[in-house]
Amino acid sequence: MTQRPRGALEGVRIVDLTQMLAGPYCTMMLADQGADVIKVEPIEGDSTRTGGPFREDDNLRAFGGYFASVNRNKRSIGLDLKTAEGRDLLIRLVQNADAVVENFRAGVMERLGLSYERLREKNPRLVYVSIRGFGDPRTGRSPYTHWPAYDPVAQAMGGIMGITGPDAETPLKVGPGVGDLVPAMMAAYGLVCAVLRARGTGEGQYVDVSMVDSILATCERIVYQRSLQGVNPHPEGNRHPLLAPFGMVRARDGWVTIAAHTDEFWKELCIAMGRDDLLGHPGMLDRQSRVDNKDAVYEAVESFTIRHTKGELKELLGGKIPFGPVYHIDEIAADPHFATRDMIVEVEHPGCAKPLSIAGIPIRMTRTPGSIRRRAPLLGEDTDDILEGIGCAPSDVSRYKQTGVVR
Structure with a gap:
Protein backbone atom coordinates (compact mmCIF):
# COMPACT_ATOMS: atom_id res chain seq x y z
CA MET A 1 0.00 0.00 0.00
CA THR A 2 1.28 3.48 -0.89
CA GLN A 3 1.82 5.62 2.20
CA ARG A 4 -0.26 8.78 2.24
CA PRO A 5 1.84 11.99 2.05
CA ARG A 6 2.22 14.00 5.23
CA GLY A 7 0.76 16.99 3.44
CA ALA A 8 0.54 18.85 0.16
CA LEU A 9 3.92 20.51 0.82
CA GLU A 10 5.86 17.33 1.49
CA GLY A 11 9.25 17.69 -0.22
CA VAL A 12 9.37 21.47 0.26
CA ARG A 13 12.21 22.59 2.55
CA ILE A 14 12.11 25.94 4.33
CA VAL A 15 14.86 27.61 6.36
CA ASP A 16 13.06 29.55 9.08
CA LEU A 17 14.95 32.48 10.63
CA THR A 18 11.91 34.03 12.28
CA GLN A 19 10.98 34.79 15.88
CA MET A 20 8.01 36.19 17.81
CA LEU A 21 4.61 35.55 16.11
CA ALA A 22 4.27 36.62 12.46
CA GLY A 23 7.16 34.61 11.05
CA PRO A 24 6.73 31.49 13.17
CA TYR A 25 2.98 31.39 12.43
CA CYS A 26 3.74 31.61 8.70
CA THR A 27 6.18 28.69 8.81
CA MET A 28 3.89 26.74 11.16
CA MET A 29 1.17 26.87 8.50
CA LEU A 30 3.62 25.44 5.98
CA ALA A 31 4.91 22.77 8.37
CA ASP A 32 1.34 21.69 9.14
CA GLN A 33 0.94 20.95 5.44
CA GLY A 34 4.04 18.76 5.34
CA ALA A 35 6.90 21.15 4.59
CA ASP A 36 10.24 20.40 6.25
CA VAL A 37 10.77 23.57 8.29
CA ILE A 38 14.23 23.99 9.79
CA LYS A 39 13.97 26.52 12.59
CA VAL A 40 17.32 28.30 12.85
CA GLU A 41 17.51 29.83 16.32
CA PRO A 42 20.12 31.98 18.04
CA ILE A 43 22.43 30.03 20.32
CA GLU A 44 20.35 31.19 23.29
CA GLY A 45 17.12 30.21 21.52
CA ASP A 46 14.04 32.01 20.23
CA SER A 47 13.17 34.73 22.73
CA THR A 48 9.61 33.45 23.03
CA ARG A 49 10.81 30.14 24.53
CA THR A 50 11.13 31.75 27.95
CA GLY A 51 8.03 33.91 27.72
CA GLY A 52 5.50 31.37 28.98
CA PRO A 53 2.86 30.83 30.01
CA PHE A 54 4.01 27.69 31.81
CA ALA A 68 4.57 25.49 21.65
CA SER A 69 1.53 26.75 19.74
CA VAL A 70 3.29 28.22 16.70
CA ASN A 71 6.40 26.05 16.39
CA ARG A 72 4.93 22.55 16.16
CA ASN A 73 6.06 20.27 13.32
CA LYS A 74 9.44 22.06 13.00
CA ARG A 75 13.03 20.96 13.47
CA SER A 76 15.42 23.13 15.50
CA ILE A 77 19.07 24.02 15.21
CA GLY A 78 20.87 26.65 17.26
CA LEU A 79 23.25 28.63 15.05
CA ASP A 80 25.49 31.62 15.79
CA LEU A 81 25.21 33.81 12.70
CA LYS A 82 27.74 36.26 14.14
CA THR A 83 30.47 33.75 13.37
CA ALA A 84 31.87 33.05 9.91
CA GLU A 85 31.33 29.31 10.37
CA GLY A 86 27.75 29.88 11.45
CA ARG A 87 27.02 31.97 8.37
CA ASP A 88 28.69 29.37 6.17
CA LEU A 89 26.48 26.66 7.65
CA LEU A 90 23.38 28.74 6.96
CA ILE A 91 24.43 29.18 3.32
CA ARG A 92 24.86 25.42 3.06
CA LEU A 93 21.36 24.96 4.46
CA VAL A 94 19.96 27.46 1.96
CA GLN A 95 21.61 25.68 -0.97
CA ASN A 96 19.28 22.73 -0.38
CA ALA A 97 16.17 24.74 0.46
CA ASP A 98 13.17 25.97 -1.49
CA ALA A 99 12.65 29.04 0.66
CA VAL A 100 13.99 31.24 3.46
CA VAL A 101 11.69 33.19 5.76
CA GLU A 102 12.91 35.99 8.05
CA ASN A 103 11.31 38.86 9.96
CA PHE A 104 14.31 40.96 11.00
CA ARG A 105 14.32 44.70 10.58
CA ALA A 106 15.44 45.91 7.15
CA GLY A 107 19.21 45.71 6.73
CA VAL A 108 19.96 43.05 9.35
CA MET A 109 20.60 40.24 6.87
CA GLU A 110 22.66 42.56 4.70
CA ARG A 111 24.92 43.41 7.65
CA LEU A 112 25.40 39.69 8.27
CA GLY A 113 26.41 39.15 4.66
CA LEU A 114 23.32 37.00 4.12
CA SER A 115 21.24 39.23 1.88
CA TYR A 116 18.80 37.88 -0.65
CA GLU A 117 21.24 38.72 -3.44
CA ARG A 118 24.04 36.75 -1.73
CA LEU A 119 21.85 33.74 -1.04
CA ARG A 120 20.43 33.82 -4.55
CA GLU A 121 23.96 33.42 -5.92
CA LYS A 122 24.17 30.13 -4.07
CA ASN A 123 20.66 28.99 -4.98
CA PRO A 124 19.04 30.71 -8.01
CA ARG A 125 15.68 28.99 -7.39
CA LEU A 126 15.50 30.29 -3.81
CA VAL A 127 12.32 32.03 -2.68
CA TYR A 128 13.21 34.60 -0.04
CA VAL A 129 10.34 35.86 2.15
CA SER A 130 10.56 38.77 4.56
CA ILE A 131 7.87 40.03 6.94
CA ARG A 132 8.50 43.57 8.18
CA GLY A 133 6.37 46.31 9.66
CA PHE A 134 6.54 48.55 6.60
CA GLY A 135 7.97 46.25 3.95
CA ASP A 136 11.36 46.04 2.30
CA PRO A 137 12.96 48.75 0.13
CA TYR A 150 4.69 44.83 16.40
CA ASP A 151 1.04 43.79 16.26
CA PRO A 152 -0.51 46.96 17.80
CA VAL A 153 1.44 49.20 15.41
CA ALA A 154 0.17 47.26 12.40
CA GLN A 155 -3.38 47.27 13.77
CA ALA A 156 -3.24 51.02 14.36
CA MET A 157 -1.68 52.18 11.09
CA GLY A 158 -3.32 49.54 8.87
CA GLY A 159 -6.81 50.78 9.78
CA ILE A 160 -8.38 47.95 11.77
CA MET A 161 -8.31 49.80 15.10
CA GLY A 162 -9.89 52.82 13.45
CA ILE A 163 -13.05 50.87 12.59
CA THR A 164 -13.19 48.73 15.74
CA GLY A 165 -14.61 49.96 19.03
CA PRO A 166 -17.74 50.50 21.10
CA ASP A 167 -18.53 53.93 19.60
CA ALA A 168 -17.37 56.29 16.89
CA GLU A 169 -14.85 57.99 19.17
CA THR A 170 -13.15 54.97 20.79
CA PRO A 171 -10.80 52.79 18.71
CA LEU A 172 -10.08 49.33 20.06
CA LYS A 173 -7.31 46.78 19.57
CA VAL A 174 -8.55 43.47 18.16
CA GLY A 175 -8.02 40.69 20.71
CA PRO A 176 -5.76 38.21 18.88
CA GLY A 177 -2.57 39.51 17.27
CA VAL A 178 -4.02 40.01 13.81
CA GLY A 179 -1.27 42.53 13.07
CA ASP A 180 1.03 39.49 13.07
CA LEU A 181 -1.33 36.69 12.06
CA VAL A 182 -2.71 38.25 8.90
CA PRO A 183 0.77 39.08 7.51
CA ALA A 184 1.80 35.51 8.41
CA MET A 185 -1.00 34.11 6.26
CA MET A 186 -0.16 36.50 3.42
CA ALA A 187 3.49 35.43 3.61
CA ALA A 188 2.60 31.73 3.56
CA TYR A 189 0.40 32.32 0.51
CA GLY A 190 3.11 34.33 -1.24
CA LEU A 191 5.73 31.70 -0.49
CA VAL A 192 3.68 28.86 -1.92
CA CYS A 193 2.92 30.90 -5.07
CA ALA A 194 6.60 31.73 -5.56
CA VAL A 195 7.80 28.17 -4.89
CA LEU A 196 5.29 26.84 -7.41
CA ARG A 197 6.65 29.23 -10.03
CA ALA A 198 10.27 28.48 -9.12
CA ARG A 199 9.70 24.77 -9.57
CA GLY A 200 8.38 25.44 -13.04
CA THR A 201 10.97 28.00 -14.17
CA GLY A 202 14.01 27.38 -11.96
CA GLU A 203 13.92 31.04 -10.90
CA GLY A 204 13.29 32.15 -7.36
CA GLN A 205 12.29 35.62 -6.22
CA TYR A 206 11.93 37.97 -3.27
CA VAL A 207 8.54 37.97 -1.52
CA ASP A 208 8.01 41.13 0.55
CA VAL A 209 5.15 41.28 3.06
CA SER A 210 4.40 44.42 5.08
CA MET A 211 2.43 43.99 8.29
CA VAL A 212 0.71 47.35 7.87
CA ASP A 213 -0.14 46.67 4.22
CA SER A 214 -1.61 43.30 5.16
CA ILE A 215 -3.95 44.87 7.70
CA LEU A 216 -5.09 47.50 5.21
CA ALA A 217 -5.83 44.73 2.70
CA THR A 218 -7.92 43.05 5.40
CA CYS A 219 -9.81 46.32 5.92
CA GLU A 220 -10.51 46.66 2.17
CA ARG A 221 -14.01 47.98 2.86
CA ILE A 222 -12.77 51.32 4.17
CA VAL A 223 -10.93 52.02 0.91
CA TYR A 224 -13.97 51.75 -1.34
CA GLN A 225 -16.21 53.45 1.25
CA ARG A 226 -13.96 56.50 1.06
CA SER A 227 -13.79 56.34 -2.73
CA LEU A 228 -17.48 55.72 -3.43
CA GLN A 229 -19.19 57.47 -0.53
CA GLY A 230 -16.66 60.10 0.50
CA VAL A 231 -16.79 58.88 4.10
CA ASN A 232 -14.05 58.36 6.67
CA PRO A 233 -15.26 55.19 8.43
CA HIS A 234 -15.18 55.04 12.22
CA PRO A 235 -15.96 52.29 14.73
CA GLU A 236 -19.50 50.93 14.47
CA GLY A 237 -19.59 49.10 17.80
CA ASN A 238 -21.02 45.63 17.34
CA ARG A 239 -22.93 46.48 14.18
CA HIS A 240 -22.19 46.56 10.46
CA PRO A 241 -22.29 49.94 8.70
CA LEU A 242 -23.99 48.62 5.55
CA LEU A 243 -26.21 45.75 6.78
CA ALA A 244 -28.85 45.25 9.49
CA PRO A 245 -29.33 43.26 11.56
CA PHE A 246 -25.76 42.08 11.20
CA GLY A 247 -23.89 42.00 14.48
CA MET A 248 -24.10 41.28 18.17
CA VAL A 249 -27.06 41.50 20.57
CA ARG A 250 -27.51 40.65 24.22
CA ALA A 251 -28.84 37.36 25.52
CA ARG A 252 -29.94 36.67 29.07
CA ASP A 253 -26.56 35.15 29.93
CA GLY A 254 -24.20 36.81 27.46
CA TRP A 255 -24.16 37.77 23.80
CA VAL A 256 -25.07 36.25 20.45
CA THR A 257 -24.50 37.20 16.82
CA ILE A 258 -27.25 37.44 14.21
CA ALA A 259 -26.82 38.14 10.49
CA ALA A 260 -30.39 38.36 9.14
CA HIS A 261 -29.88 41.23 6.70
CA THR A 262 -31.46 39.60 3.64
CA ASP A 263 -35.22 39.70 3.15
CA GLU A 264 -35.40 35.92 3.43
CA PHE A 265 -33.46 35.70 6.70
CA TRP A 266 -35.26 38.73 8.14
CA LYS A 267 -38.58 36.98 7.54
CA GLU A 268 -37.30 33.79 9.23
CA LEU A 269 -36.10 35.81 12.21
CA CYS A 270 -39.37 37.68 12.60
CA ILE A 271 -41.32 34.39 12.52
CA ALA A 272 -38.99 32.81 15.09
CA MET A 273 -39.41 35.85 17.35
CA GLY A 274 -43.19 35.77 16.96
CA ARG A 275 -43.08 39.26 15.46
CA ASP A 276 -45.02 39.01 12.22
CA ASP A 277 -45.91 42.69 12.74
CA LEU A 278 -42.32 43.65 11.86
CA LEU A 279 -42.69 42.22 8.36
CA GLY A 280 -45.07 45.03 7.43
CA HIS A 281 -43.19 47.76 9.32
CA PRO A 282 -42.53 50.61 6.84
CA GLY A 283 -38.99 51.11 8.19
CA MET A 284 -38.05 47.43 7.83
CA LEU A 285 -39.49 46.36 4.49
CA ASP A 286 -36.20 45.87 2.64
CA ARG A 287 -32.46 45.75 3.19
CA GLN A 288 -31.84 49.46 2.82
CA SER A 289 -34.74 50.52 5.01
CA ARG A 290 -33.44 48.25 7.77
CA VAL A 291 -30.01 49.92 7.51
CA ASP A 292 -31.61 53.37 7.57
CA ASN A 293 -33.56 52.39 10.71
CA LYS A 294 -30.98 50.12 12.31
CA ASP A 295 -31.60 51.40 15.86
CA ALA A 296 -35.24 50.31 15.71
CA VAL A 297 -34.24 46.99 14.10
CA TYR A 298 -31.71 46.14 16.78
CA GLU A 299 -34.07 47.25 19.55
CA ALA A 300 -36.75 44.88 18.25
CA VAL A 301 -34.32 41.96 17.95
CA GLU A 302 -32.72 42.51 21.33
CA SER A 303 -36.08 42.77 23.07
CA PHE A 304 -36.46 39.12 22.07
CA THR A 305 -32.93 37.81 22.60
CA ILE A 306 -32.51 39.37 26.04
CA ARG A 307 -35.30 37.12 27.36
CA HIS A 308 -33.46 33.92 26.39
CA THR A 309 -30.18 32.24 27.21
CA LYS A 310 -27.56 31.57 24.57
CA GLY A 311 -28.47 27.89 24.66
CA GLU A 312 -32.16 28.62 24.18
CA LEU A 313 -31.43 30.97 21.29
CA LYS A 314 -29.22 28.33 19.71
CA GLU A 315 -32.22 25.97 19.70
CA LEU A 316 -34.62 28.64 18.46
CA LEU A 317 -32.46 30.22 15.75
CA GLY A 318 -29.64 27.83 14.92
CA GLY A 319 -29.91 26.51 11.37
CA LYS A 320 -32.73 28.92 10.47
CA ILE A 321 -30.68 32.10 10.12
CA PRO A 322 -26.96 32.88 10.36
CA PHE A 323 -26.58 32.73 14.14
CA GLY A 324 -23.82 32.04 16.65
CA PRO A 325 -23.40 32.51 20.39
CA VAL A 326 -20.37 34.47 21.54
CA TYR A 327 -18.16 31.73 22.96
CA HIS A 328 -15.34 31.72 25.46
CA ILE A 329 -12.75 28.94 25.31
CA ASP A 330 -14.56 26.71 27.84
CA GLU A 331 -17.64 26.78 25.60
CA ILE A 332 -15.52 26.15 22.52
CA ALA A 333 -13.92 23.12 24.18
CA ALA A 334 -17.37 21.74 25.04
CA ASP A 335 -18.94 22.24 21.60
CA PRO A 336 -18.94 19.04 19.47
CA HIS A 337 -18.17 21.00 16.31
CA PHE A 338 -14.59 21.67 17.37
CA ALA A 339 -14.06 18.08 18.52
CA THR A 340 -15.35 16.70 15.21
CA ARG A 341 -13.11 19.06 13.28
CA ASP A 342 -9.99 18.31 15.42
CA MET A 343 -9.60 21.98 16.23
CA ILE A 344 -8.25 21.35 19.72
CA VAL A 345 -5.27 19.00 19.57
CA GLU A 346 -3.22 17.54 22.40
CA VAL A 347 0.56 17.27 22.07
CA GLU A 348 3.31 16.09 24.38
CA HIS A 349 4.92 18.88 26.36
CA PRO A 350 8.44 18.34 27.74
CA GLY A 351 8.52 18.60 31.50
CA CYS A 352 4.80 17.99 31.97
CA ALA A 353 3.02 14.76 32.82
CA LYS A 354 -0.10 15.81 30.90
CA PRO A 355 -0.26 16.86 27.24
CA LEU A 356 -0.77 20.45 26.15
CA SER A 357 -3.78 21.57 24.12
CA ILE A 358 -3.11 23.74 21.07
CA ALA A 359 -5.26 24.97 18.19
CA GLY A 360 -5.72 22.58 15.27
CA ILE A 361 -5.45 23.03 11.50
CA PRO A 362 -8.38 24.87 9.85
CA ILE A 363 -7.41 23.98 6.26
CA ARG A 364 -8.92 20.60 5.41
CA MET A 365 -7.75 18.59 2.39
CA THR A 366 -9.07 15.18 1.41
CA ARG A 367 -5.92 13.75 -0.21
CA THR A 368 -3.20 15.56 1.71
CA PRO A 369 -4.83 16.63 4.96
CA GLY A 370 -1.71 17.73 6.80
CA SER A 371 -1.38 17.08 10.50
CA ILE A 372 0.21 18.07 13.77
CA ARG A 373 2.85 15.35 13.77
CA ARG A 374 5.13 16.47 16.57
CA ARG A 375 5.39 19.00 19.35
CA ALA A 376 7.53 22.12 19.12
CA PRO A 377 11.24 21.22 19.25
CA LEU A 378 13.66 21.66 22.09
CA LEU A 379 16.43 24.12 21.28
CA GLY A 380 18.90 22.34 19.00
CA GLU A 381 16.98 19.08 19.24
CA ASP A 382 17.61 18.30 15.56
CA THR A 383 21.04 19.86 15.10
CA ASP A 384 22.87 16.61 14.43
CA ASP A 385 20.38 15.39 11.82
CA ILE A 386 20.22 18.78 10.10
CA LEU A 387 24.00 19.16 9.82
CA GLU A 388 24.53 15.59 8.72
CA GLY A 389 21.89 16.25 6.05
CA ILE A 390 24.15 18.92 4.48
CA GLY A 391 27.21 16.70 4.58
CA CYS A 392 28.80 17.54 7.93
CA ALA A 393 30.76 14.70 9.46
CA PRO A 394 30.04 13.78 13.12
CA SER A 395 33.47 15.09 14.06
CA ASP A 396 32.61 18.46 12.47
CA VAL A 397 29.31 18.61 14.34
CA SER A 398 31.11 17.89 17.60
CA ARG A 399 33.65 20.64 16.90
CA TYR A 400 30.93 23.16 16.04
CA LYS A 401 29.23 22.42 19.33
CA GLN A 402 32.44 22.73 21.33
CA THR A 403 33.25 26.10 19.79
CA GLY A 404 29.70 27.43 20.25
CA VAL A 405 28.91 27.78 16.55
CA VAL A 406 25.91 25.49 16.90
CA ARG A 407 23.75 24.16 19.67
Missing part, protein backbone atom coordinates in the same frame (compact mmCIF):
# COMPACT_ATOMS: atom_id res chain seq x y z
CA ARG A 55 1.99 25.00 33.52
CA GLU A 56 2.59 24.70 37.25
CA ASP A 57 3.86 21.13 36.94
CA ASP A 58 6.36 21.97 34.19
CA ASN A 59 9.68 20.96 35.76
CA LEU A 60 11.73 21.67 32.61
CA ARG A 61 10.42 24.98 31.28
CA ALA A 62 12.11 24.44 27.94
CA PHE A 63 9.38 26.53 26.31
CA GLY A 64 5.94 27.86 27.17
CA GLY A 65 2.56 27.82 25.52
CA TYR A 66 3.30 30.67 23.12
CA PHE A 67 6.30 28.88 21.58
CA ARG A 138 13.33 46.27 -2.72
CA THR A 139 9.64 46.57 -3.62
CA GLY A 140 8.93 50.13 -2.44
CA ARG A 141 10.82 52.19 0.13
CA SER A 142 8.49 53.41 2.86
CA PRO A 143 9.43 56.48 4.89
CA TYR A 144 9.01 54.14 7.86
CA THR A 145 11.22 51.34 6.49
CA HIS A 146 13.46 51.23 9.55
CA TRP A 147 10.75 51.68 12.16
CA PRO A 148 10.32 48.67 14.45
CA ALA A 149 6.78 47.33 14.48
